Amino acid sequence: MALFEGIEGAVAGEAGIAHFGDPVREQRRLAAGDALAALADRTVIEVAGPERLGWLDSITSQSVGRLAAGDSTELLVLDPQGRVEHAAGVVDDGNSTWLIADAADAEALATWLTRMKFRTQATVELRPDLVLFGFVDGGSAARSLHAAASADGRAPLVWEDPWQHVAVGGHQYSEVVDHPGASLAWRVGILSADEADALSAVVDRDAVAGLLAAEALRIAAWRPRWASEVDDRSLPHESDWIRTAVHLSKGCYRGQETVAKVHNLGHPPRRLAALQLDGSDAVLPEPGSPVFAGDDEIGHLTSVARHHEDGPIALAILSRRAPVGDLIVRADGIDIAASQQVIVPADAGAVADIPRLTRLSRRPSAPDPRDAR
Template sequence: MTGFDELDGAVAGEGGIAHFGDAFREQRRLAAGQALAPLGDRAVIEVAGPERLGWLDSITSQSVGRLAPGESTELLVLDPQGRVEHAAGVLDDGSSTWLIVDAADAEPLATWLTRMKFRTQATVAVRDDLRLIGVVDGGSAAQTLAAAAYAPHGSALIWADPWQRVSAGGHQYAEIAEHPGAELAWRIAIVEEHASVALAASLPAEAAAGLLAAEALRVAAWRPRWASEVDDRSLPHESDWIRTAVHLSKGCYRGQETVAKVHNLGHPPRRLAALHLDGSDAVLPVPGDPVYAGDEEVGHLTSVARHHEDGPIALAILSRRAPAGDLTVRTDGVDVAASQQVIVPADAGATADVPRLTRLSRRPTAPDPRDRS
């Protein structure tokens, strides 16, 4: 229970409240920092213990060994072939490390972390008693939310999404002077259930926004998400996730061989693209719909939204060989025109001015026959 589900106009969607009656109005207010978005489709994992940060540093893609209290970042868990298995926002308060994850990945990630503990002095727990609420920083809503945030060790738990800029040790493949992610100062507060209920009861009706509004802002910012952009083939390079979730000069971790190889040699097998969809038809494509270049299928949609300024937009994972021009999305037998904006270039890493990495794994793994990079 969050309390938001009892507000007038609340309409349930997959994983949470889809909207409160007017998704476009909610989206505009959310973007302006004047609304809060209950994120029922996310969950929290608490990692405690004196060795937690060094341990997480050794098994994930991000450098978190010296993460300062109150500092935010994100990490990926990769398989031995460098493919994304789990993703999490990371916040430490000096006593515990808090992982913000998509709800469907909470138990699998917690199970994997527990299995990897061995003798490490750390504990792992999915905190089903806590709620997550999103806000865009800079407005009155952020101040309201900060006052309600959980602070078990004296520091309010508010994760600042690092997507606004390239993180230390990261690299951006998108060849664009003004990245749309720079405009989204996204924050997620961890809130106790009773505080969430009280917060919802105190809000004016126009100060709540649903998941549709939050997702539209994410898609417009080209921000990848585990629940949407990740499948069993995903490499972090393909969605420009090295920008914030991978530290290219840290020590060994599982999957680093592939991260270094693809970054050094270039040509990830697939690439993320932003699509502006033809809005003249009432049909809105859905994630999973195929994308065509002429008669050839070249990929599929991963996220779809209606943006309050840009109209129907989407993210798509395409074959590296997909052309950079206009495409077509096929949904229920209807072809929808799509104007493409390249996010990850087909030659990402190969011709870009990127730092060349030493392949640091102590035990190089044999090439995976499925690896087409």
């Protein structure tokens, strides 16, 4: 469903409206909670039936068997070697469990779930008729969405991204004290077509943001995504996804042995890093651009954005043995300097009780000269 297309300045991207003429301003308003982003790059899967939660619990990485109505989490589907195959946000309303998946993965995930039902009392249905809006909680955007969805007297269904906190049963490998995800209260509202039309009719250009803005906030929060950070080798440890999508002490599920082994022994083969890119070049490198330490290629970019405060930023998947210092990104024959912030340490899984470090972007204040007296 193409929403917000009629708003002046709308520029279409591959998966939806990329921006409305001023991505930086849209990003500021989105971060402040005063803009909505139509998430045409995601799709909803409805799982219904009395056995839905126990069944999902048995075949995915997350403990959802006792998920209460209105609660949110996220899950991964792993292959027998523990590699990530599918990912989805999860919210239950007491009657159905709603999975929010990247559009390119939704059909494959729904097909796999259907094949895994056997005699389980559950149904699986793709719901492309539903419309998703992303927003940051606490501002006028949340009030607008609630007003549009409450016209029939019901509260809107909203997925609360768990990335703000380490979930019960999860573990954070990042060693920073002030994790950037903690400050992003990201929400996704699930609306019917009529509710979405009602919402679209009352918002103006100042209250909307494009997908570029939503992606920039995600990347700045170090938040992994199936469409960007996952390939056919990805383990959840490598992108710190154990933080919110894997329950380390739940019962058996496919891939659990690898999850436990890598977590207990450490040393995942790759690790996610955040990069602050040199902003002197107006052109951003593309995802997939190689990353070098000297003459050695050590990884590639997975996500890239221009952040309204931090400038050009990126996430990159690197070899575990990659050095922790400054790196080079090579794009179209041009070398771009990149300052690295380690997200997942090389010995992730063996560092549970180490001191927490500050983020590179949180530079300490200069010492007071009076202290030397």
